[in-house]
Amino acid sequence: MLLYTILFYLLSALILAATGLAVTRRNLVHAVVYLVISFFGSAMLFYLLGAPFLAALEVIIYAGAVMILFLFIIMMLRVADFEEQMFPPGQSIPAAILALGYLGIGAVLIFSDPGSRAPLLPAAAEPRVFGSYLFVKHWLAIEVVSLLLLVALVGALYIGRANKARTVATVNKENV
Amino acid sequence: MVPFGHVLILAGSLFLLGLFCAVTRRNLIMILLGVEIMLNATAIVFVGGSLLWQQMEGQAVTLFILAIAAAEVSVGLALIVSIYRRTGSVDPHQLVEYE
Numbered sequence: 001m002l003l004y005t006i007l008f009y010l011l012s013a014l015i016l017a018a019t020g021l022a023v024t025r026r027n028l029v030h031a032v033v034y035l036v037i038s039f040f041g042s043a044m045l046f047y048l049l050g051a052p053f054l055a056a057l058e059v060i061i062y063a064g065a066v067m068i069l070f071l072f073i074i075m076m077l078r079v080a081d082f083e084e085q086m087f088p089p090g091q092s093i094p095a096a097i098l099a100l101g102y103l104g105i106g107a108v109l110i111f112s113d114p115g116s117r118a119p120l121l122p123a124a125a126e127p128r129v130f131g132s133y134l135f136v137k138h139w140l141a142i143e144v145v146s147l148l149l150l151v152a153l154v155g156a157l158y159i160g161r162a163n164k165a166r167t168v169a170t171v172n173k174e175n176v
Numbered sequence: 177m178v179p180f181g182h183v184l185i186l187a188g189s190l191f192l193l194g195l196f197c198a199v200t201r202r203n204l205i206m207i208l209l210g211v212e213i214m215l216n217a218t219a220i221v222f223v224g225g226s227l228l229w230q231q232m233e234g235q236a237v238t239l240f241i242l243a244i245a246a247a248e249v250s251v252g253l254a255l256i257v258s259i260y261r262r263t264g265s266v267d268p269h270q271l272v273e274y275e
Contacts, residue, residue, distance in 0.1 A: 116181030152247035
């Protein structure tokens, strides 16, 4: 029991540190790699919170597919030499005050509720049980989500198709 | 194990980090990454609630969040590629040309 508690706080610190590093990197590839570490931590957190199937999905979908898609796009667009104007330091104090204010109010709201002090009991949903639950109770939502993925696939193909018209990228290439 | 409030605090901090990334960065790819971080934070809340009430409802919702995140990122990245082809930039401040 104590081991689970230590692991939870260790994982939380790792996830927050990796995400904090990711959102402040100027280099996009570094940001994506830090975020992969953060999502691995989230996957282990899911396992700790009793969702082994979702932990596997988190690694496969988030850390695997989505982040690799981001890496491909970053390499394809050659945005590495693009000079991004970062968050101005003069604005960081009001931003920090607002963010910490919201976090503080949220913490007070959470901990003033007695339900938040209820300790979590370790349990695990077996993938077999979870799968049968999903397909018995939520079969319609599964169908709708699969349709949504199909729509996203068609939409991505339609938006991303090569345009025959002269675009800025081709004009730049001609000028070079 | 830990009280449920600590899971909520962790997810809230992650959500704020994602919001910071989505609001302050001047790069469409980083904005999309911020949205991904926020979706992941909500997934953590749902899994924690699923453990608190010992029901699998939250885990089912998390599965749908994962699917929606995948759909959103594919369409979003296709849009970014399309915008880059037309304007030659991924800076949202230069998108006035993208009519």
